[in-house]
Amino acid sequence: MKNHEETLIKTKEKKRDSSYLKKRDFWMLNYFKHDSYDKTDKYSIEKYGQNMVGKTFYDLTVIDDAEIIHESLVDYNVSHENKKRKGGLGELVEERFFHYKANSDSDPDFKEAGVELKVSPYKINKNKSIAAKERLVLTMIDYNAVINEIEFDKSHFWYKAQWLLLVYYLWDKAIKDRLNYRIDYVRLFTPSNEDLAIIKNDYFKIIKKVEAGKAHELSESDTMYLSACTKSSDSSIVRKQPNSEIPAKPRAFAYKSSYMTYILNNYIVKKKPAYESIISGKIVGDIEDYILKRLNQFKGKSMDFLCKEFEITFKKKEPKNLGAMISFRMLNIKSNNAEEFVKANIKVKTFRINKKGKIKENISFPTFKFSDIVSQEWEESDFYNLLYSTKFLFVVFQEQEDGSYNLDHAQFWNMPYEILDSDVKSVWEKTKYTLLHLPSELKQENGNYKGIFPKQTENTVCHVRPHARDSKDTYVLPDGREYPKQCFWLNNSYILKIIKNHLD
Numbered sequence: 051m052k053n054h055e056e057t058l059i060k061t062k063e064k065k066r067d068s069s070y071l072k073k074r075d076f077w078m079l080n081y082f083k084h085d086s087y088d089k090t091d092k093y094s095i096e097k098y099g100q101n102m103v104g105k106t107f108y109d110l111t112v113i114d115d116a117e118i119i120h121e122s123l124v125d126y127n128v129s130h131e132n133k134k135r136k137g138g139l140g141e142l143v144e145e146r147f148f149h150y151k152a153n154s155d156s157d158p159d160f161k162e163a164g165v166e167l168k169v170s171p172y173k174i175n176k177n178k179s180i181a182a183k184e185r186l187v188l189t190m191i192d193y194n195a196v197i198n199e200i201e202f203d204k205s206h207f208w209y210k211a212q213w214l215l216l217v218y219y220l221w222d223k224a225i226k227d228r229l230n231y232r233i234d235y236v237r238l239f240t241p242s243n244e245d246l247a248i249i250k251n252d253y254f255k256i257i258k259k260v261e262a263g264k265a266h267e268l269s270e271s272d273t274m275y276l277s278a279c280t281k282s283s284d285s286s287i288v289r290k291q292p293n294s295e296i297p298a299k300p301r302a303f304a305y306k307s308s309y310m311t312y313i314l315n316n317y318i319v320k321k322k323p324a325y326e327s328i329i330s331g332k333i334v335g336d337i338e339d340y341i342l343k344r345l346n347q348f349k350g351k352s353m354d355f356l357c358k359e360f361e362i363t364f365k366k367k368e369p370k371n372l373g374a375m376i377s378f379r380m381l382n383i384k385s386n387n388a389e390e391f392v393k394a395n396i397k398v399k400t401f402r403i404n405k406k407g408k409i410k411e412n413i414s415f416p417t418f419k420f421s422d423i424v425s426q427e428w429e430e431s432d433f434y435n436l437l438y439s440t441k442f443l444f445v446v447f448q449e450q451e452d453g454s455y456n457l458d459h460a461q462f463w464n465m466p467y468e469i470l471d472s473d474v475k476s477v478w479e480k481t482k483y484t485l486l487h488l489p490s491e492l493k494q495e496n497g498n499y500k501g502i503f504p505k506q507t508e509n510t511v512c513h514v515r516p517h518a519r520d521s522k523d524t525y526v527l528p529d530g531r532e533y534p535k536q537c538f539w540l541n542n543s544y545i546l547k548i549i550k551n552h553l554d
Contacts, residue, residue, distance in 0.1 A: 263294030
C-alpha cells in the first residue's frame, strides 16, 4: 500500500496536466453525459452509478461538465482534497459524475426517483474482515418539527432515507490524499421488513425523548439500529428544544456503524459471516422487550437447572463464562455473534450477586494505546465513542442459601450522558494529563511498576488499571518508555447500583 501511495504521489502532477487529461480516460469524458441515466428511475441511477466501481475520486474529477462546474480542475481538486471539507466527496460524486449541482435542500438528491446519495468509507480490519468506518448520517433532526411527525411513512426522515444509493470507498490511513481512495461498491439499499420494524421503534423512541424535553440527554445507545447522533464539530453549538429551557446539541438521524457493518457484509459485499438470529425472521418492533421476555421467563431457575435444560455440560471445573453460555441458550443462540446484537452493538454481561449483596465483576474494555489517548479530545476519543454507542444486556444471578445461583432478572442499560460527560470524562482527562506529565520513576524499589492512573477509590464510576498478561506485556509511553497495557474499567460498585436501581 505504501508503494502504491508513493506511485500515486509521483504521478499526481502529471495527471493534472491538461494535455495529459486529453489523452487519459477518454471514455470517461465522452461516455458519462446527462442522458446516461434516467433520473426518474432508481434502478437506472444504480446501474449508471456502478460505473464508478474500481475508480478513484480523482478519476471522477476529470469528467468536466461546464454547465455544472465553474471551478478550474486544479482548484476543484485542491478544495476536495481537504479532509475537513464538509460533504466533499459526496459533492464531487454529485457534480462530476451525476452532473447536478450539490445543494442542501430538504429533498432527496434524486427527487424524481426518491433516492438519496450517500458516499461512505469502509475499512479492512487486521483480521481481514470488513467494517463500515463510521455511522451513516441521514438527515438533521429539527427538534420542534419532528415531534409532530407521528406518521413514520410521512416523516421527513423516511422521505429522505427510504431509498439510499450507497457508494462505498476503501479507507486506508496510508493514503494521505483522499482523492486517491478507490470506490468499490455502489448499491441501492432500503431496510428489510424485519429491520424496518425495529427502525420505526427507534424513531419513535427518539421522538418521545425530544417531546419530553430531553433532547439534551439523547444517546446513540438509546436505540437499536437508528440513532440520534451529534452533528457538530464544535461542542459549544446548541439548539433550542421543545418543552425544556435546556439547550441541546444539534443531532441527526443516522444508522449506527454496527448496523451499516452488517449491511455492508450481508447486503453490499454479500460475504455473509455466520450470524445466528434471536427473532428468526419474525417482525418484531420492540426487540428489547422481546429479548427481556425470553430471558425473564426463566426467572427463579437455578444455573444447575438451566444447564440441564439446555444440555450444557462440563467435566470438572465450571467455565468462567457459564453465565453467558446459559444466557445465550435462553435466547436460542450460542454466542454473542447474534445478528441482532451485531446490528445494534449490544454486549452481554452476566453478574452474580452473592449472599452479602455484592458482586465481584467489574466491566473491562479493550486496552488503549497511550499514544491514542494523548492525541485525542474527549468527544472524539475511543472510550467516549465506545460508551456512547454501546448498549449492554445485563443478566443477573442471585446466590441462594444453599450456595446455588438463580436467575434474578435481565435488563438493558446504556451509559447516561450526564454520567458519561462528568464522572467518566474526569477519569479520561486525568489519564491523559498523567500521560502528558509522566513521573520520572515508573518502578518501585521492588521492581514492580507504580500505579500512576486513576484508581477505583478515586471515582465512583470507573478507573484505570492493568489488563496485560504480565509486566512484559507493554505499550510505549509518550516519552518512549514501556509500561504495562492498561484499560478502563467500570466499577463493580457502580454496576451494583445500576442493578439495584432497576430492581427498586
